[in-house]
Amino acid sequence: MIEVKGLSHQFKIGKKGKETIIPVLEGINLKVESGKIVTVVGRSGSGKSTLLNLISGYIQPTEGEIFIDDHHVTSFNESKWADFRLHNLGFIFQSFQLIPSMTAYENVELALTLKGVHEKERKAQTEKLFKKVRLEKFMDHYPSELSGGQQQRVSIARALILNPPIILADEPTGSLDSDTEDELLDFIKQLNHEMGITFLIITHDEKVAKIGDRIIEIIDGALVEEEDAS
Amino acid sequence: MRFKDQFKFVRQNMKKNKTRIFMTVLATAMGCAFLIVLASVGFGLQKSIVEEITQDRLMTEIQVHGKENEENAGITMDDITYFEGLGHVKAVTRRQMVDQQGEFRVGEFRAEGNAVVVDFPSETKAGFELSEGRLPEADNEVVIGHDFAESLAKWNGKETAPLNEDGTVKEEFKYKGELIGETLNLGVKQYEGEEEKSKSFDVKIVGIGKKPTKDWEWDPNIYISEKVLSDIEAFTGTPNGTVPPPNLPAEERELMEQRKDRFYSQVSIYADDIENVKTISETIKDKKYFAYSVVDEMEQINTVFLIVKSGLIFIGTIAIIIASIGIYNTMTMAVTERAPDIGIMKAIGANPSTIKRIFLIESSYIGLLGAIFGTMVAYLITFGVNWLLPIILSNAFGEPIPGDFKFSHIPLSLPLICIGICLVVTILSGLRPARRATKVDVLKAMRREV
Numbered sequence: 001m002i003e004v005k006g007l008s009h010q011f012k013i014g015k016k017g018k019e020t021i022i023p024v025l026e027g028i029n030l031k032v033e034s035g036k037i038v039t040v041v042g043r044s045g046s047g048k049s050t051l052l053n054l055i056s057g058y059i060q061p062t063e064g065e066i067f068i069d070d071h072h073v074t075s076f077n078e079s080k081w082a083d084f085r086l087h088n089l090g091f092i093f094q095s096f097q098l099i100p101s102m103t104a105y106e107n108v109e110l111a112l113t114l115k116g117v118h119e120k121e122r123k124a125q126t127e128k129l130f131k132k133v134r135l136e137k138f139m140d141h142y143p144s145e146l147s148g149g150q151q152q153r154v155s156i157a158r159a160l161i162l163n164p165p166i167i168l169a170d171e172p173t174g175s176l177d178s179d180t181e182d183e184l185l186d187f188i189k190q191l192n193h194e195m196g197i198t199f200l201i202i203t204h205d206e207k208v209a210k211i212g213d214r215i216i217e218i219i220d221g222a223l224v225e226e227e228d229a230s
Numbered sequence: 231m232r233f234k235d236q237f238k239f240v241r242q243n244m245k246k247n248k249t250r251i252f253m254t255v256l257a258t259a260m261g262c263a264f265l266i267v268l269a270s271v272g273f274g275l276q277k278s279i280v281e282e283i284t285q286d287r288l289m290t291e292i293q294v295h296g297k298e299n300e301e302n303a304g305i306t307m308d309d310i311t312y313f314e315g316l317g318h319v320k321a322v323t324r325r326q327m328v329d330q331q332g333e334f335r336v337g338e339f340r341a342e343g344n345a346v347v348v349d350f351p352s353e354t355k356a357g358f359e360l361s362e363g364r365l366p367e368a369d370n371e372v373v374i375g376h377d378f379a380e381s382l383a384k385w386n387g388k389e390t391a392p393l394n395e396d397g398t399v400k401e402e403f404k405y406k407g408e409l410i411g412e413t414l415n416l417g418v419k420q421y422e423g424e425e426e427k428s429k430s431f432d433v434k435i436v437g438i439g440k441k442p443t444k445d446w447e448w449d450p451n452i453y454i455s456e457k458v459l460s461d462i463e464a465f466t467g468t469p470n471g472t473v474p475p476p477n478l479p480a481e482e483r484e485l486m487e488q489r490k491d492r493f494y495s496q497v498s499i500y501a502d503d504i505e506n507v508k509t510i511s512e513t514i515k516d517k518k519y520f521a522y523s524v525v526d527e528m529e530q531i532n533t534v535f536l537i538v539k540s541g542l543i544f545i546g547t548i549a550i551i552i553a554s555i556g557i558y559n560t561m562t563m564a565v566t567e568r569a570p571d572i573g574i575m576k577a578i579g580a581n582p583s584t585i586k587r588i589f590l591i592e593s594s595y596i597g598l599l600g601a602i603f604g605t606m607v608a609y610l611i612t613f614g615v616n617w618l619l620p621i622i623l624s625n626a627f628g629e630p631i632p633g634d635f636k637f638s639h640i641p642l643s644l645p646l647i648c649i650g651i652c653l654v655v656t657i658l659s660g661l662r663p664a665r666r667a668t669k670v671d672v673l674k675a676m677r678r679e680v
Contacts, residue, residue: 058577058672078582086579097676099571101246113235114580158578 002032002055002166002200007064009050024050025221028064032214034165037192037199039212047221048202052170055200056091057081069165086114090159090197094171096151098143104154105130105139111161129157133187149180156187160197167191169201173208185211231584240592243568251596254553254560258600258656259607261553262648265546266608266640267615269647272539274616274639280531281634289504289524290320291356292511294497298518304493309519313499316513318506321355323348324494328462329472333417334452335430339382339405343375343450345416347459356500363410363437369457372414373437375449379405409435414452420466421476429465433458469493547651553600554659561593561663565670572667573675582668589667593660594653601652605645612638 007028012019024047032038042048053059055066057073066074068088076084091097098107105126112122130136133153143151152172159167172188173181189211191197201208209215217224244251294313296303305324313322328345350358350365350373358365361376382405383392392403412435419428433454442449462471469492474483499514499521501507507525514521565572572585615638620631 053673056577082576082579082581084579085577086581089579091577093577093676095676097574097577099574101242101571110575111578113239114231114575114578114584116232116235119235 001034001067001069002030002198003067004028004030004051004055005065005067007051007054007066008062009047009054009059010062023221025054025061025218028218028223030216030223032198032200034069034198035192035196036213037188037201037211038214038216039201039203039209040216040218041203041206041209042218043204046218048204048218049170051218052168052200052202056089056168057085086111087162088164088166090162090164090167092152092155092159092167092169092172094174096143096148096155096175098151098154098158100143103140103142104135104146104150107143107154108157108161111158115162125161126157129161132160133157147180148175148177149183152176152180152184153187156184160191163195164197166198166200169199171203171205172201173203173205181205181207231580236584236588236591237595239588240595243564243588244592244595247564247567250560250563254556254596255599255603257553257556258550258597258652259603261546261549261551262601262604262652263607263611264549264604265543265651266605266644266648267611267638268546269539269542269644270608270612270638270640272535272542273641273644274612274636276531276535276539277639278635278637280528283524283527283531290501290507292499292501292507292514292521292523294499294514295520295522297520304495305497306493310494310497312517313497313514316499316510318502318510320500320502321352323352323356323358323496323498323500325496326459326470326492326494328418328454328459329468329470330418330466332452334378334382335415335417336382336405336409336412336435338384340385341378341381341383341450343378343381343452345454345458345462346451347456348453350453350455356498359440360437361440363435366436366455368434369455370431370433371436371455372433372458373439373453374409374414374435375451375453376439376441377448377450378438378452379409381450409438411435416452416454416458416462418462418465418471420468420473424476431458431461543647543651546648547655550648550652550655554597554655557593557596557656558659558663560596561589561660562666564592565589565663565667568667569670569675570678572670573672576670576672577676585670586664586668589664590657590660593656593664597652597656598649600656601645601649604652605648608645609640612640 007025007030008023009025011022011024013022014020028051030051040048040051050059054061055068057076061074064074065072068084071084071088073081073084085091098104099110102110108129109122109126112125117125127136127139130139133156135150135153135157138146138150138154143154146154152175169188173184176184185208188199188201192199199212201212203209294305294309296305297309310322310324313319326347328347331342332345334341334343334345348358354365360373363373366372380399383399384403384405385392392400394400414433414435415430416433417428417430419426421427433452439449439453459471463469465471466473468474499510501510504525507523511521511523511526572580575585576582616636619637620635624630
């Protein structure tokens, strides 16, 4: 479960001493129940990606607290955050964020390598997951040799490889065509249904938003609406 | 992340920029080779000089050259007794020259040389060796030096000079027979007023000394016992058989004749073990004796060479530090180029310490490769220098260089020191880029803004 309490965030821009403070999020309170798909919608610049980055620990909030599965993550230092991310969170990014010099296989295997899993076990788990995302023939391809949909599936495989209870997705279909988008959304629903993975998805796409058990809207940094999709 | 995987990761990254890595390793290798070759000259010279000093010399020997005493600076029998009483002393040898040029005759052959008085029992304990025959048992028995026979020349009573220009005996005048068992006639002289008187003592040759260890050494002496010296002294009336000049004032002559103490010119103490040389040497030095041992000399030489080698290693280290600038540059470039990848790794959960370690392994690996290649090159250069330089020098100066003389020597410790220095320097130079890698901002890196 993800719980956000009184979360605020401001960006400082400009030269030191002459900074301009731009508030992005204001007093956000949010609960994401385990095993649910929650989509966050909002216009560009509304602060939805900032919310995800705060929950991911990529940036520290100006104010407020975040709890993930009862862990007070806002008190974590960088090292503890890294370990927590590796073991508890999976990430899907709009631009896939695959390492271009590594093959699809190596990109997916990377999380297992970082965790210190033995090579033999890594191989078995990675190959199994490639079959699941139906990319077993493309394991030795580099990201540049794959289509957008294939790259996103590799990215999902990487997010799933350590069986995280929560997956955070930032515009996961943003770079995909309509057919591939449908295919990906079905896959997300299947993962949620079969494995009980919690999804927090940031999107501005109405079709993506509709797969959520709950849809949250952020307008100008404030959570102004929360609707139950069911 | 396991070390094996980190290393694999490093190797994969290094393969992406082979040329840059090659040039950096090359610069490090050159620095290391420079350090090793430079220091190897110090090691080589030290080895050669030490070997030259210690070659065939007893490391347990302490030579005593007198004592700090204005009235009586020579070593007497009392001093010898004191030395023999010290702990860990195996033997105390004492030698003295008969204080006049002796004339030695064997049949019709004769030679001029020195008669050296030795104490045969202590010489035997100290390891005096013969090439032939035995040590004297009776008072009138003597041992001759290894080259004594070479100095004997046939004297036919004519003016024909039996010697070559270089002092060696002409072939036709050389002594060809066996000397052991022969009677040697030892002639000494003295003055009675203006008149020269001579007397000869017959002694029997029973042994021939061992060949001196150094090629240039020449031993034409004869070794006599103290009893023979006493007979000579009885004839000359002076200690050590000294011949006072005929015009010496009567008081001085009297003074010389009254001197009863016998002084030993070459006194050596032999320790039972090399470990005890320093203690014995220090004990007798405390008693104001002038003592010298190879160990003392070795200590001084080693101290000098330690300073020289340290200086050379320091200069060589500067070369490695210069090479490390290349490593710093390479690692900084690597961090900049790989920032997006670092960002992705951090985003999915790579620990900053893992990222730092990966970059440190990379810089150390470059340093290690450089050190290994540098060591190999240094060994080749050393081999070349030791082979070529003696040829060049002997051709240029016409002086032959001893075959075993080493200009450059690389002991195992030197590459190890070099690898150690190289690793420290390269780790230090990789530290800042590695820290920078851990500070890469995830969001900026993923947006390719770094």
